[in-house]
């Protein structure tokens with residue numbers, strides 16, 4: 001078999017572990033040939049390929065990023081793009097395609113499967129907001145980075161008697177903020193799913209100062225005040241229609257400083273959460289996803305995605321992967337609220 005593989009959307013620790021697992025299993029157990037497409041769907045559109053043999057994946061397991069490169073190219077947003085993708089895959093003799101990505105990349109994969117191509121998706125996002133899988137790899141690594149940052153900020157915040165506002169990733173879903181805030185003992189956690197009341201945030205910070213410690217506020221980049229909108233870093237949209245978020249941390253820090261009368265600083269973790277070596281949990285999950293994707297291809301499946309359910313890797317329809325986002329439920333937010341103030 002000739003299997004195509006690509007990584008699309010924002011990079012994520014663990015992508016290389018998936019690529020390695022796909023190549024190792026398909027080449028050694030099935031005698032397949034694996035063709036890598038560079039930079040996500042751009043590589044398929046432009047037939048920009050790289051042979052992925054055993055040598056190509058040697059040593060990449062602990063490496064962050066993706067050796068294939070990535071992009072947010074959307075073939076369906078380009079005139080004739082989908083036809084070009086289909087024609088190139090046929091011309092290159094690709095029997096099955098394994099796209100690794102989040103809702104956007106898998107949305108394209110779904111349409112291609114509906115058009116008759118053999119496609120098995122692998123879910124990826126540090127935001128952990130894909131509904132059809134319990135966890136995506138990358139999330140655990142991002143969480144480790146954010147938690148370590150909060151631990152460090154506690155000591156410097158307390159020394160200077162100032163509020164530190166930590167802005168973490170999470171466009172629509174606040175999983176990173178929720179888990180890192182709970183793990184790091186934050187004073188307040190603000191997530192996109194729960195518009196926040198500025199007065200309540202200030203009161204929690206004041207209470208923390210009153211008890212002799214300095215507040216740590218963890219805020220998702222997509223969090224909004226009850227009477228406000230999303231804070232944007234840039235106005236332009238990407239090929240999938242997403243605006244660039246960022247700035248809520250700084251806006252909040254200056255509000256808290258005015259209202260508490262004590263210094264406040266913002267720390268934006270940004271892409272630090274996405275870079276670097278994957279955690280052991282993410283390496284294992286990514287590896288199991290890669291192995292399961294090869295199994296699915298050889299079982300003749302298409303239009304499916306591998307997913308984690310409990311401790312099992314299962315197959316779910318690709319349509320389920322992109323049907324809706326997995327948001328933080330109210331009960332989960334209530335758990336962390338116990339520790340506010």
Ligand code: F6P
Nearest residue numbers: 010125126127169170171221245
């Ligand atoms: O992968 C999703 C994500 O991590 C979002 O939380 C964030 O808004 C986005 O990526 C930012 O990615 P980039 O800067 O690469 O556009």
